[in-house]
Amino acid sequence: MIGKQEAYALGFVTCAFGLGSIQLQGEAQAFAVVHIVVGVAALLYAIARDVQRLRSARRDVLSRPVLRAFGVLLLTLVAGIGLERLAASSALRFDLTFEGEFHVAPATREALAELEGAVSMTLYRDPGDPRIRRTRMLLEEITRGREIRLTTRVIEDAPEDEDRYGIGSSNSVVVHHDQDWLLVERPTEGALFEAFARLGRKGDRVLYFSTGSGEGDIQEGGDTGFSGLAVGFQTEGFDVRVLPSPVMSEIPSDADLVVVLAPERNMRRDALAALTAYVERGGSVLAFIDPASESGLEGWLGDFGLSSPAALVVDPVSDPVDGEIRGLSPIVFNYGSHPVTTGLERNRNSVFRRARAFQLRKPTPEDRLDALVFTSPYAWLEHAPLPPGLRDLPERPASERPRYLHLAAAARYPRGEHEGRIVAFGDRDFVSNRYLRALYNLDLVMNAAHWAVAWTDRVTLRPKSAGLIQFPVPIQNSMKAFYGVGLLIPEILLIAGAVAWFRQRRA
Template structure:
């Protein structure tokens, strides 16, 4: 009878282990602790406990015999070394958790945040909470990205809520769709359904920004159309500005008579005709009051605002810049599209190491003595192989010494003036085409344009290389290729490992 009980105890212990394993697997799969988990835990515990109680004497005798074996002593040494190894691993794990480091070895830094996002996170001075309304089985699609945000700021917090399991919370936030993110900072909230870095960073900026800033585009003088989707339009630039949560409006000074009080930045882009003197006086007064403006002046025959900019320490060239370096030809562009490959030390171009292209650009250079408390700095210069061609009737790719402007040619400047606590910021480029729909996404053109906007808005933390759209790196296989992969990984490789084990066993038996 006693032997039979011991035999059943062995079966009970085995069943107990299996029940515990089933319960743990069930919980790890669904992350839900319910009656099934309790039943498997209790029955499994009873089975294992019964095994140890009924076979206690036998277990003690086996332990004594094992300890007396010579092999046990060697095994004890191995066990001690193993425990020491595990202790070292545990210590390393503790240090890594306290001082974590991330490495991204993927092509293009697929799992690395952009410099702009890192800046925004490191400059967070408020607590931001993100609630992700995702089903339990889809949370991994966004969790890695949220972890990366958390890594760069202790003030960024997130939690997942399954709308099906917590419908009350979903109703409280007004959630109507799965995979919705809610950003909260103080009294501000922002909902998004996109799950790419750019959408998350823009939502983060929106809830943490103190006030809404407005960018006005001047119109009425042949300026570019910010709503046009055509190649020469500025709809991409407008979308990028709005994407960083600025408001974009149009301004016609012939009807408005004054620049609105909520104007954070005035943009004059590609004007073909010179505004009326009263309009120029209004713009000048706006700048004198500490206003911020971005002028993009095209080459002749477009107006150069020569007299206006003379007051601000600038000389607008009556020329078109050509570049004979041949660099543009590598990108399918001719000498009429100069490249800028290096930049001076300035917040707009800090850590900016990408090329920019300027099709049909004129020179914009600082005067030797700007005067009147004005500071002027060159921001963009073309290569030494470029020049400012002054023969506009017959421009040829040939430099004429003493007549043309020798390179490198300055094509973009920054003007600052501070008086009575008012800080004026002015940026002038000799080209508007570089940020139109044809060139906005070419190399660093769009980033440079947005960096200027951020600097004028006095939001230096947004000056950087912005997030790019994730590259689709999926592997597409035919049915035959998929079957071959399955045969190799599921059948061939396990058989190879098994054959190696059999061969080693046979060799050992022969000895």
Template sequence: MRRLESWIFALALLVAAACVGFFTSRYAVRADWSTGGRASIAAESQAVLDRLPGPVEVVSYASPSGELRANIGAFMERYQRAKRDLTLRFVDPEKDPAAMRELGISNDGAMIIHYKNRVQRLDDSLTERSMSNALERLARGGERIVGFVTGDGERLPGGKANADLGTFMTQFEARGLRSVPLNFGQVQAVPEHTDLVVLASPSAPLSPAAVQALVDYVGNGGNLLWLAEPGDLDLGVKPLADALGVRLLPGVLVDGQGASLNLTDPRQIVQVSYPPHPITHGFTLTTLFPQAAGLAKVSGTDWTVAAFLRTGEQSWTAFHGIANDQPSTIRYDAAAGELRGPLDFGFAQTRLSPSPEKNEQRVVVVGDGDFLANTFVGNGGNRALGERIFDWLLGDDALVALPPRGAPDRVLELTQARLDVLTLVFLVGLPVFLAAMGGFIAWRRRRR
């Protein structure tokens, strides 16, 4: 009986092994157990692929010698797992040098991505960011034209000065944007096919013609980003504010809750949580706004206005002491007409577009432009928030809520109490323990 049971067990084991071999030869199961799923493409890349219905062909001009093709194939395999109709084809650059010269390809490993009738080249280093940027340019359907108003001391999109936007725009232009200057001293209106106009903190009064051109642009259904600053209404932009149904509050916003984050200047507004809006949906990064103006919406307009940036309970609009280097002297003065918070300083506005070519018109007004300036764009989530604003204004809603890519354990946050404990353990406790153990071992050896 026992021998029969042994034969049955052995037969069952062979059948199970045969079944495992049969199914593993026909089906593949993959699991990514890395922290944050870093062995797979990011949610950002997946969202870009989702915006590319239909086949995508990637042609790699890589030499068959060496390990370059194997590395490219392993890299692209992650994308192919996420999109089954994405194909990779290799071409030996040495066999068709004429075609290489015609395509302008000179480096080994260059890639051409084909989607429908669109083509994107990838000549730089092969990273997920560069590949996803190229795919995103295909998804956008070509470059988006962003006009930056210039000529009145505005922040320059390609400038390297502290107040300019060069760092932010250089990184963002890789995703399919092209910034162009828009000087109303040389043109009378916003050119056609401009997808977005940015008015970035002018420091000099705008001419009436420039303001009227912006008002006409908005009236015709154009999308606008206005990075305002405290005191901008003195620059002749009130007609634009009226057209948008927005009022800039006098004074500078100050907020006492920044002290909990070791900020000594209450004029620096820190955003940790955000009012609900598609721009800030799922956004958890901290942002910093050095000096902001409060905003208020005007009733009786056809704009739907939603605030996505708001100060805390300890905030107010300060009129006095805001221009000196001693922010500790700033005090709330109700008699002067200062308003207590919470106060809005970021509006996202929509309405039915007056243009028959678009369904919805979108405008964003932020009471501070410093948060995207070269000096501050690297603080916390400033750059990520700026990208979300641009994506939303350009109608790329699928790209707005993309999480920032990176290792989840890049930053070690320790309270002072935990830091004290670690100091005692490693600088005091561990040396004392090792010395005691050494003394004990020496004492034991002497007794022998």
């Protein structure tokens, strides 16, 4: 017969194996059942022996010291559970995530604050979905301090909601605002922010996209299209309209902002004159130019002190991106100090695709021109066309010296009572559907639009849709650390263990 202690050990071990089997298999198969039966039997046997022993020694067991120790145990258990529940109800927590993942971005709070009226959110889930905990934490953080009803429902229990809202999977949130609602299928803070913005921000600034001269197509939903940019502006509260540049002789008086997305064909002189007049009377323009084309917009920007030589920026510190060779997709090295770049720092990159650079020269002393985005100090301008089939970084011409180049600039033109504003970008691909949400591109262009229309309280960093660290950790450094301290520490411990062992034997 096995002893009581061995029976306990056997019981725990076989139960652990049995339960582990159920956990892994998802069902109780013969292996699990046999183990649990044996385990429970062993535990019952051990417990019965203990009970028998305790009963026979009742008087000793019921002595004061034992009862006191038992009382302390009960008290500790009750206090522990009570304090845990208290702490849980207080929801006190410390967010140590990178960049405060659960620190709700000001943009989200502002978008939520603009939702007037009743707001509620329902999280739909399948039982046991591990993502729910994280989503719930996010929703709790977002709704903290606001009267927003937050409920969680099991999808199976709400078939009518499943049909009504088109819920396709667990971990979906439906945001209600008065009579409107929106389904957020991947409820990251970024996705929720956009839902709040769409529900609450009804376009009260009018934005015109210039079209008809080969500008970027805001109807096009593919990678090379710009529909995402238009949707982004709508989300930010702009009433997006189009303005055909071939027939444009005057900018509509209700225009708060005109966006010209790098025309591929020459713009009409009248259209450019209309833009000039518009800026002169205090209008705002977001102008994108591209190394691949000369449309007249470059000259127009030059008249406003934002000249851009017909040359390609080559920045050797920018790695190959998306099939492009090294150096031709400049990743922002630094940002200039300007309201547009508020919150943007060196580790919050934007990435451009084949860009051109600006040279800034004030047309009048009152004007103010600021560079927004810089390349690295090793960049230069490539004036000659790149040879076809080039597979690596082009060689820097002897005539070019490496220097910081300006990939974007912002300008203010005080004219009497008015102040015109232009923000110019040396590339348009970086706001295409493919790249708009890459890194901080969206923030850069949206903040530029907000600044241009003097909507500076909306200049902010939007919550990232992924909301996660998706930047590489330098693997070379990591390898050095691994073969340095990573393996050195275990080695030292092994040696210390051996020394302890031999000292013991010798002493």
